[in-house]
Amino acid sequence: MNAAMLRLIALRLALGALTLFIVAALVFTATELLPGDVAEALLGQSATPAAVAGLRAALHLDQPSWWRFCLWLGGLLGGDPGVSLVNRLPVVVLIGNRLPNSLKLASITASVTVPLALLLGITTAMWRGSRYDRMVGMAIIGIVSVPEFLIASLAVLVFAVKLRWLPALAFRAGPQDFWAMMRLLAIPVGTLALVGIGQMSRMTRAALVTVLESSYVEMARLKGAGPLRIVLIHALPNALGPIVNAIALSTSFLLGGVIIVETIFNYPGLAKLMVDAVSTRDLPLVQACAMLFCAAYLALVLVADVVAILSNPRLRQR
């Protein structure tokens, strides 16, 4: 870690902040453009004009939109993204209830996906062109091309309905032991992992194959290095950049984009919270969720870039 590295991280953080600001403006504009009026929607059809006007004033809806944007941004920076329009609960509380669930699902899925994807990617790269490589490749492309909801529904049909091995729901309130939780999450995690493994292992394989065909790998072979040494010591460190980026992209997708799985298994995560918020026009909540997903994405990509730079001595040591 030298000064150049720290400067780069500082620059990336600043750029990340700028990106977040632009996203905030875009999200705010987009929600402004949503048709309909929140106050009317909240009060229902029997609302009197006076009541609607009162509610609009209370929600600052009578203010110009740039002023509401400033109010909202100020609140966001102070850690208060506002109050839900629907149930009058602070957005922080709503998100705080759901975030642990999402993090739990994401971390369990990632801890299954990453090692498996690396293993598949490395082995297919080592034996590229073999029957094993072709079979794995075909299976992965087959799985990636099937939509998630179909995989999830089939898994429920087979494992929960026919075989009755696993529960069809993914969430049960109250304390439970580790194995009970694992049983609950098995199908959703499996569904998510299948897609993630596909992308990550193909990226790992592609990055490794490029490196395995380089002169220095041939040189290592001619020094008498065995296949495992060649892959783990000579090839993998040089393929780390693209691999960590693939992992970061797949993982950020786990945090925000798992709506289909959350819906099918009725799992109380963030994605479902956000979709519900869109359907009820709960704008503060939608905005806060969007900002959270964006920040998580930027953080993961930053970590991936830093790892890629640290793994390359040319960039690490000037």
Added chain:
Amino acid sequence: MSAPSPNAHVSVSGLRVTVGGGAAIVDDVGFEIARGEVLALIGESGSGKTTIALAMLGYARAGCRIAGGRVQVGDTDVLGLSAAGLADLRGRRVAYIPQSAAAAFNPAQRLMTQVTESARIHGLLDRAAAERKAVGLFRALALPDPEGVGERFPHQVSGGQLQRITAAMALITDPDLVILDEPTTALDVTTQIEVLRAFRTVVRELHTTAIYVSHDLAVVAQMADRIIVLKGGRMQEEAPTQRLLDAPAHPYTRELLAAFAPSPRRMEAPVAAPALLEVNGLVAGYGPQARDGAPMVPVLHDVGFAIPAGSVLGVIGESGCGKSTLARVIAGLLPAARGTVKLRGENLPARVADRSRDQLRRVQIVFQSADTALNPARTVRHILARPLKFYHGLDGDAARRRVDALLDMVRLPATLADRPPGALSGGQKQRVNFARALAAEPELILCDEVTSALDAVVGAAVLDLLAELKRELGLSYLFISHDLSTVRAICDQVLILYFGHRMEYAQSGAMLQRPMHPYSDLLIASVPELRTGWLDSVGPTREATPSRHRTACVFFPRCPVSIAGLCDTTPPPPRPLSKGAEILCHRDEASLLAVQDAMKEMP
């Protein structure tokens, strides 16, 4: 094949290597090497020399297969070994020194780790002992800072040093046989000398048995006891080095020897031709500009010259001297920070975007690698038709006829027009690359190392073509090369660059005439000569390092005849010489002549 003689250390017989469909790229190759002997395999690209050398390790590149024959190292039958047996042999008993050290080192590991790796894989030495041995080898290879160089990463070490470190990497296990695969081909001639010297010292001291693979007879003459000449995967001639040079028996060997010294293709340029291109006080470089307009990383310093219409200016220098940057500046790809470029007296804007279409048309550039300059997804016709449309608005039948004419001009059959570049040979691709420049009907063509990637015989044919086109079309060239003999063969004037400074600017005929700039002397003396013992007769070349003081002569750290107290403090003045050249040097004509004659007298 005769039975192996009892004192043969390595013996090969009936070796056959095939590619995909079963076609043999190496066939019926057999030879023996005695312990401590150095055998050279020589031939052009595609002659199978590297393939044979790799077979000594029981290794064939992707798509190739060792289909038959016998390779015996000591008492081991290499081709009969299992995968584990091969891993045991490689790096320990047979070691490999690759062509490009820069590509052969893992960029993510320190050099010491990689040098000692084979000793550690094979369990010969523990880490500390291996590192001690590596430092000893670094010292024997005359590397600067032998104690510390192992701690660096490959990108922190110069090309010549890196190549010497590959020798340490091969020799760490005291192998029975060392394969040197064109280990100096990618280096400058000046660097090559030091690397060759280091290799030969360790090979002699350690009494190493070696196979030296090269396309360069002159280099091989310094290294090998015996030479095998290869063509198309078959042996043409095998003889002791001296005899092969003195009395080549095979016609192909004689052809190779003849291609070594290219004949001049120059004609006297019209004396009073007006200047086509005039360059004055050019300063250019990379990085942000300082307040005075100078670039952060200057590459060219105050370079000026003139190319008379219909003549050829050669630009030579080692890698990194600014040759290609000069072409890029003239083409407008890199705007100059200062200085002017005039074409027929008319100022050319610095940036390519500011030049008129006609100005663009009149100056064309041909890049070194036709492989990357030609779009692999387009046919030759398409590639050539684009400049015709862009500059001349030619379409349809007119363009078609013109493409055929252009192909005819570069001596290619019109039937090639509908092929993609991938279906052409290296020489053919370079001709298409050249035809693309001709399509614009330029007055000046900037040729950036256009023959460097080609075999000697193919390169010579491309040079012939350049000379013919110059005569027929009245073209002028700026001909960039690192190869002195190529430049002498085609150029009327020569400009020698060192770290972006114009060290000497002379008529091509006067270049070899003493007195000359000390750097010209060094460059000329560094070109390998086709005789054994040449390597012993050249002095040290030292590594190219720019001088530390801003005002010193840039060549001072390397100059064998520098004057302390003057050359390291004061920039050298331009000095005209009576042979019709101008040099940057503090020494005057008489004093240069005296020291250079004295140095030639020395053994």
